Amino acid sequence: MSNSLLKLGFALALALGITQVQAETRITYKSAKSASSYYQMGVQIAEAVKAGSNGEMIVTVEESQGSVQNVMEARARGGDYVFTTPPVLVSLAQGGKAMFEGKGDPKFDEIRALFPIPSLTMHFVMSADSGVTDFAGLEGKTILLGKGSFGANEGEKYLKLFGLEGKVNLAEVELSNAVAALKNGQIDGFVTAGSWPAPNVIEAAASTGVNVLSLSDDQIAETKRTKLVIPAGTYSGQEADIVTTSLPVAAFTTTAMDDDTAYALTKTFWEEKAKMGEEAPWWNGVDQGLMANITGKIHPGAVRYYEEAGIPLTDAQK
Incomplete structure (x- = not known):
């Protein structure tokens, strides 16, 4: 060539x-x-x-x-x-x-x-053994909020809004250890925010059984956040919709x-x-x-x- x-x-x-x-x-x-x-x-x-x-x-x-x-x-x-x-x-x-x-x-x-x-979606996750099915039931329970995250800040805000400040024991455990702490009974529940379905909630629901708390319309209005519904069946054992809040x-x-x-x-x-x-x-x-x-x-x-x-x-x- x-x-x-x-x-x-x-x-x-x-x-x-x-x-x-x-x-x-x-x-x-x-x-x-x-x-x-x-x-x-x-x-x-x-x-x-x-x-x-x-x-x-x-x-x-x-x-x-x-x-x-x-x-x-x-x-x-x-x-x-x-x-x-x-x-x-x-x-x-x-x-x-x-x-x-x-x-x-x-x-x-x-x-x-x-x-x-x-959306960043709030999850208040309680072990089935705790028997907690609403926010009033949180009194006297041990909850993991985590530190510094959106979920931790929102969780703390909601406890104040719903009259639970000082009535809930806050666990000094990293959020990354929440599922393990729930399994061994170290905590009764944890708060997490993220997209749904949330991987840590999926794991907790499948391994120990959980109740993810719903908020009433009045409670949602108090938070000034956006209402979001997680459909029934999203998590193992979840038979009803979860009504919660979100940050779009x-x-x-x-x-x-x-x-x-x-x-x-x-x-x-x-x-x-x-x-x-x-x-x-x-x-x-x-x-x-x-x-x-x-x-x-x-x-x-x-x-x-x-x-x-x-x-x-x-x-x-x-």
Whole structure:
């Protein structure tokens, strides 16, 4: 083969490679600590997006120290940045309130939602042997709340709201040891927050038998959190729905992301969600009903998908 043909072949191969690189959309997805279920969800989304787009969209998952950090980084990131956070934190950032006081930035006003992901769901898990079936029954019992987490803070808040402060023995045990402590009778119950079905609750229900407490409508109103129903049969021995509270979580980006990318990412997420649910049941709790929990604006590219799919949006979301 002549040198000129070799050069031509090399040039064509190079051009083809450049075209493929240019056609590939890269996205950074910042979620949570690597040991958390929300980081695992990020990995599942990355795999689903790659499969659903035939490799045209590549998502790289970044570890995060939490939702506040994710929101803060929106100030400096580009159009490839996607992050997860409760919608309420976006509202606080845009208003310069609470943990964002004195840290306001015009970039926060450019944050836009894409799609909901599993909510942080409160579980008050009591051993069947404890006989506890409602919050009044917690008095005198030994409960593990954990420390520093959303679930621990919420659990402590609920004990105060429901008149149980100082009436419950708080165990000094790490939440990671909750199931073992429940099995050996060291504690009567534990509080955990995460997506449902929660792995530690599944383990506890299967190994020792548990009652997951429900909240009344009045109690839910006191917490000022979002009502969530965990269907009967989710956990072993669970014969009735569990009515509890949740903190909605969603995937966000900014207006720096182009409309076509936001459209494709949102469309692929919803189209692949059923397959994700076959491998990880927490995705089965994500449906169109969670769209109402997105209180801020949705990215125009995502809005285009929702309008095509016939999923209703509020005027405030558009």
